[in-house]
Amino acid sequence: MEILHRAAPCRNVPVTFALGLTGRMLAFIRRNALDLLLWALFAASVVLMLKSSSDPRPDFIKGTPIEALLKPFPTGNQVTFDITVGIIVSLFVYLLVVRLPEWQKKGRLKAHLLRRYDDLKEQCLMHFLWACSQPAESTLIDSLKNQKEFRDFFNASVAPDQDRWHQVLNGLTDEYVRSIVRELDSFRGEVDFVLTSVDVSDEEAFRLLRNLTEVLQRSRHWSDREDQLKPLSQFMWSIFAGWSIISGYTDRDVIHDMITAI
Numbered sequence: 001m002e003i004l005h006r007a008a009p010c011r012n013v014p015v016t017f018a019l020g021l022t023g024r025m026l027a028f029i030r031r032n033a034l035d036l037l038l039w040a041l042f043a044a045s046v047v048l049m050l051k052s053s054s055d056p057r058p059d060f061i062k063g064t065p066i067e068a069l070l071k072p073f074p075t076g077n078q079v080t081f082d083i084t085v086g087i088i089v090s091l092f093v094y095l096l097v098v099r100l101p102e103w104q105k106k107g108r109l110k111a112h113l114l115r116r117y118d119d120l121k122e123q124c125l126m127h128f129l130w131a132c133s134q135p136a137e138s139t140l141i142d143s144l145k146n147q148k149e150f151r152d153f154f155n156a157s158v159a160p161d162q163d164r165w166h167q168v169l170n171g172l173t174d175e176y177v178r179s180i181v182r183e184l185d186s187f188r189g190e191v192d193f194v195l196t197s198v199d200v201s202d203e204e205a206f207r208l209l210r211n212l213t214e215v216l217q218r219s220r221h222w223s224d225r226e227d228q229l230k231p232l233s234q235f236m237w238s239i240f241a242g243w244s245i246i247s248g249y250t251d252r253d254v255i256h257d258m259i260t261a262i
Contacts, residue, residue: 030201030202030203030204031201031202031205031261032201033201034201035099038091038094041087041091042087042088042091045084045087045088045091046084046088047069047070048080048081048084049080049081049084049085049088050070051069051070051071051072051073051077051080052072052073052076052077052078052080052081052084053072053077053081054072054077054078054081057070102198102199105197105198106198106262109193109194109197109198109262110194110259110260110262112190112194113190113191113194113259113262114256114259114260116186116187116190117187117255117256117259118145119183120183120184120186120187121145121239121240122141122145123179123180123183124180124183124236124240125141125144125145125240126141127172127176127179127180128154128168128236129141130171130176131167131168131169131170131171131172131173131176132158132164132167132168132171133167133171144240147240147241147242147249147251147252147253148251150240150241151241151242151249154168154241165233165237169229169233172229172232174223177222177223177228177229177232178223180222180232181219181220181222184216184219184220185216185219185220187216188213188216188217188219191209191212191213191216192213194262195209195210195213198262200262202261202262204261205258205261205262208254208258209258209259209262212255212258215235218231219231219232219235238254239253239254239255242254
């Protein structure tokens with residue numbers, strides 16, 4: 001028997017990632033605080049090295065503010081020069097030995113996680129289309145990855161007092177739900193692996209990704225039972241439709257943003 005009240009999903013977002021322009025700048029600074037500090041140290045060391053150098057200044061800076069900036073100290077120039085050269089060399093060694101391999105590793109894992117997230121969306125969309133008796137064509141699946149296209153498609157009326165999302169929830173069999181749960185659990189494992197393999201410097205992204213893994217952990221108990229379809233509907237609508245309980249439809253892919261911020 002068709003259960004129509006399955007079709008009333010509480011479209012809440014388990015996690016939110018809404019940042020204004022100022023918030024984005026602060027998040028960038030927080031995420032790259034160490035790199036910004038090292039660049040500042042490098043710039044200061046270069047200036048002090050040139051200032052304390054015993055070499056003659058180039059002719060093209062004479063009479064300019066740069067000449068005054070690079071005027072040698074009254075005393076201690078050799079000590080300053082030696083220290084700053086040591087700092088610059090150490091920074092280059094740190095860059096080559098530590099930071100570059102770390103950036104490369106983080107880039108590989110981030111790209112892999114984004115691909116796995118895209119695979120997850122494809123698998124879920126495929127089961128949604130099957131559940132509402134629609135052909136799971138690749139072109140349609142690709143278009144439904146867009147949040148506006150997803151909302152328009154699944155908000156479309158298919159019967160009196162029933163839209164296509166209602167039809168999906170009514171058509172999700174135990175087999176379909178189990179397949180979706182397996183995909184979610186697999187993705188949770190990928191997220192856990194990335195979080196334990198790299199240092200996520202953005203505290204907000206780390207917290208939200210941890211919240212996501214908790215939601216995905218609970219998803220292992222979802223089934224086609226009526227009481228279990230509600231959290232499934234909530235989670236899926238928040239991801240695919242971009243709905244936030246705080247700001248409504250944001251047209252932002254929350255999980256994609258979190259992965260990008262790693």
